[in-house]
Amino acid sequence: MNKKEIAPHVEDITRALNGKLSKQEVEEQLQMYLEDYGVPLAEAKRAIVNKHEGNPGDLYTKVEKKIDDITGDERSLYFKARIVSLNEKEITANDEPKTIFYGIFGDDTGTIPFTIWDKSIMPSELSESDTVKISNSYANVWNDKPQVNVGERASIEIIDENEVPQFSSESIACNTKDIREGMSNLHVTGRVLSVEKKTVQTNSGEKDLFSGIIADESGKVQFSAWHDFDIKVDDVLKVKGGYVRSWRGIPQFNFGEDASVEKLSGDEMPSLDELKDVGCMTISELARRGGAVETIVDAVVIDVKAGSGLIFRCPECNRVVQSGSCRVHGRVEGEPDLRVKGILDDGTGALTVIINRELTEDILGYDLDKAIEKAKDRMDHGVIKDEIEDMLIAQPLRVKGNVTSDDYGLMMVASEIQQRSIDVKKEIKNLLDEVAI
Amino acid sequence: MSMIEREVAWRIFASEYNNSTLEISGGSERSPSYVVTPLGAMVNRLYVVGVLTETENMGTPEEPMWRGRVSDPTGTYFINAGQYQPGVATTLASLEPPTFVAVVGKANIYKPDEETVLTSVRAELVKEVNEEQRDLWILEAGRSLKERLGAVEEALKMEEVSIDELVRIGYERKLAEGVKKALEHYRSIDTNRYWERLEDALGFALPEYEDRSELIRTEEDEEEDDDNIEELVLEVLDEMENEEEQTEDGFEYDDILEKVKEKEDITEEEFDEATRSLRKKGHVFEPALGCLKRIY
Numbered sequence: 145m146n147k148k149e150i151a152p153h154v155e156d157i158t159r160a161l162n163g164k165l166s167k168q169e170v171e172e173q174l175q176m177y178l179e180d181y182g183v184p185l186a187e188a189k190r191a192i193v194n195k196h197e198g199n200p201g202d203l204y205t206k207v208e209k210k211i212d213d214i215t216g217d218e219r220s221l222y223f224k225a226r227i228v229s230l231n232e233k234e235i236t237a238n239d240e241p242k243t244i245f246y247g248i249f250g251d252d253t254g255t256i257p258f259t260i261w262d263k264s265i266m267p268s269e270l271s272e273s274d275t276v277k278i279s280n281s282y283a284n285v286w287n288d289k290p291q292v293n294v295g296e297r298a299s300i301e302i303i304d305e306n307e308v309p310q311f312s313s314e315s316i317a318c319n320t321k322d323i324r325e326g327m328s329n330l331h332v333t334g335r336v337l338s339v340e341k342k343t344v345q346t347n348s349g350e351k352d353l354f355s356g357i358i359a360d361e362s363g364k365v366q367f368s369a370w371h372d373f374d375i376k377v378d379d380v381l382k383v384k385g386g387y388v389r390s391w392r393g394i395p396q397f398n399f400g401e402d403a404s405v406e407k408l409s410g411d412e413m414p415s416l417d418e419l420k421d422v423g424c425m426t427i428s429e430l431a432r433r434g435g436a437v438e439t440i441v442d443a444v445v446i447d448v449k450a451g452s453g454l455i456f457r458c459p460e461c462n463r464v465v466q467s468g469s470c471r472v473h474g475r476v477e478g479e480p481d482l483r484v485k486g487i488l489d490d491g492t493g494a495l496t497v498i499i500n501r502e503l504t505e506d507i508l509g510y511d512l513d514k515a516i517e518k519a520k521d522r523m524d525h526g527v528i529k530d531e532i533e534d535m536l537i538a539q540p541l542r543v544k545g546n547v548t549s550d551d552y553g554l555m556m557v558a559s560e561i562q563q564r565s566i567d568v569k570k571e572i573k574n575l576l577d578e579v580a581i
Numbered sequence: 582m583s584m585i586e587r588e589v590a591w592r593i594f595a596s597e598y599n600n601s602t603l604e605i606s607g608g609s610e611r612s613p614s615y616v617v618t619p620l621g622a623m624v625n626r627l628y629v630v631g632v633l634t635e636t637e638n639m640g641t642p643e644e645p646m647w648r649g650r651v652s653d654p655t656g657t658y659f660i661n662a663g664q665y666q667p668g669v670a671t672t673l674a675s676l677e678p679p680t681f682v683a684v685v686g687k688a689n690i691y692k693p694d695e696e697t698v699l700t701s702v703r704a705e706l707v708k709e710v711n712e713e714q715r716d717l718w719i720l721e722a723g724r725s726l727k728e729r730l731g732a733v734e735e736a737l738k739m740e741e742v743s744i745d746e747l748v749r750i751g752y753e754r755k756l757a758e759g760v761k762k763a764l765e766h767y768r769s770i771d772t773n774r775y776w777e778r779l780e781d782a783l784g785f786a787l788p789e790y791e792d793r794s795e796l797i798r799t800e801e802d803e804e805e806d807d808d809n810i811e812e813l814v815l816e817v818l819d820e821m822e823n824e825e826e827q828t829e830d831g832f833e834y835d836d837i838l839e840k841v842k843e844k845e846d847i848t849e850e851e852f853d854e855a856t857r858s859l860r861k862k863g864h865v866f867e868p869a870l871g872c873l874k875r876i877y
Contacts, residue, residue, distance in 0.1 A: 428753055446685045491592045568720055
């Protein structure tokens with residue numbers, strides 16, 4: 145642990161010992177427990193306080209923290225923050241449906257994702273941009289980043305907004321590719337590839353929302369503007385402010401009235417057509433990011449799953465019918481369809497890819513009617529899946545589509561598939577030149 | 582929430598994979614197990630593209646147990662498929678070696694006794710491919726090897742290998758974990774040797790490079806040493822054939838290595854290199870896993 149990482153823990157111990165040891169002494173002792181003996185952090189802190197006749201309970205007593213100082217091991221956390229974003233989510237806990245809230249807290253030092261696990265402790269009128277005092281929450285680390293949990297022991301109190309200084313005014317320039325959940329006060333420059341107006345229900349009534357995709361050389365990101373900035377396709381925008389939250393792993397860049405939106409001439413930004421083809425990512429990058437919109441993956445199909453090829457869907461619910469029977473509607477006359485459910489793997493990671501009827505017809509070189517005919521001739525639906533395996537497996541492909549993630553991993557819904565054109569010999573030569581120095 | 586990630590299919594050269602002696606299991610029943618290579622790849626699944634050189638059904642027609650050998654520029658993968666992979670068995674039965682194939686399968690280590698470690702691939706899928714697809718695989722395996730060599734060399738610079746530090750300088754956490762495990766298990770890792778192999782493997786896919794590389798290599802003294810070791814191995818094999826009872830399967834690697842070591846102090850890696858080269862040149866072959874026999 146380096147000096148910066150260890151500092152807040154030294155602080156905790158020094159406070160709990162109430163001046164019995166100097167910070168210097170505490171740091172030396174803590175380093176000894178951690179480095180020389182490999183004692184876990186929480187245990188080390190407890191042990192040092194006990195040894196010097198302090199009360200380990202004081203380690204975690206009321207001390208107000210700034211967001212940037214939250215390390216992820218706090219068991220009892222007090223702080224004041226503005227609510228940057230607030231969302232509702234239905235989950236299943238112990239087989240019971242449950243409503244939780246998640247979002248982002250911010251103060252002048254930074255931002256942190258949070259989850260409110262218990263609706264009952266939440267003030268009913270709580271909404272975005274409120275300033276709150278959170279008592280007795282706890283922190284943990286997820287995906288290498290600390291986050292705050294507001295559980296049933298915690299309390300939330302709405303306070304005057306002047307109690308928390310404004311976010312630091314310096315916004316952070318960010319490429320669209322590097323945008324991650326939980327970021328805020330960004331500064332993004334890109335060309336608008338698409339935009340559409342939607343009307344959505346929010347806690348404070350109906351609201352107009354302008355959402356679409358904005359791109360730069362590095363990639364693409366979905367945006368949602370909560371205010372009418374008169375955004376049009378092909379505009380080059382410089383947006384300052386805003387925050388990022390994810391939907392099923394796909395980061396979405398949100399900004400509202402208080403953001404600054406500037407229209408640039410855009411001479412330096414690639415054209416609309418050029419930008420449609422940016423956004424190539426490795427699967428490991430996608431896994432770290434959680435998802436991406438209109439991304440491009442270069443990989444091979446290494447498995448074609450059951451349920452691919454000629455399938456039948458329930459006319460009521462569209463679910464795939466198995467042995468003539470729908471999971472929900474029982475025996476039904478299934479409607480034929482073509483699709484592929486495969487595994488794409490690029491050597492850095494793997495994801496499930498879903499290929500719809502239209503693209504599957506392109507791969508096969510014939511349409512659904514012909515597929516049905518073929519299956520009838522051979523008296524076996526499996527022949528279509530066999531043909532798909534033949535066409536796809538081990539082929540170098542370039543697949544475009546949206547990638548989302550959930551508990552079962554990454555999933556891509558393909559919108560375009562093509563053979564990857566790559567000069568392998570030249571690439572090998574390049575790699576050889578790098579290696580043979 | 583934790584995501585169940587599907588295990589990646591590693592592109593990895595046979596020489597590195599076959600030098601693995603470490604297997605770690607994920608603890609609980611459902612967590613995956615890994616073969617950890619000397620350069621820290623934690624391999625659960627593999628994607629291999631190479632030349633299928635031999636197939637054989639070691640089982641019965643009713644209960645097939647197919648074995649195959651797939652060679653890449655650095656060595657040979659041993660693949661197998663039993664009755665639980667009927668599709669693979671059918672494909673292997675119908676393929677006529679030599680031919681380019683792609684294989685997806687699970688990493689497997691078998692330790693028949695204390696000293697012997699045999700690596701193989703339990704095939705889930707075998708498909709005939711073309712030379713271009715093989716070359717692409719060499720490119721991907723090459724990039725992957727280069728990444729690991731970089732990570733191992735960074736780790737070797739550290740007083741104590743720190744996963745966080747490796748992640749900080751840009752390596753994937755899983756690779757960083759693998760590198761730490763590898764450095765703890767494999768006492769000495771000769772990265773230079775792997776750099777050379779990488780160079781050779783890439784040159785293999787470039788016909789015009791071959792002349793150049795031969796030129797460079799003959800200038801090196803090392804090549805001469807290698808030749809001497811090869812001679813020595815052949816000499817030992819001849820002696821063994823004269824002295825000991827001849828078996829169908831030839832002699833086990835470890836026995837040969839022991840006898841060679843009595844004559845000259847060579848490392849296991851040098852021995853592997855020599856036998857690999859002898860196989861390539863057609864002086865010896867491998868009648869069974871981990872055994873060697875002279876061809877006259």
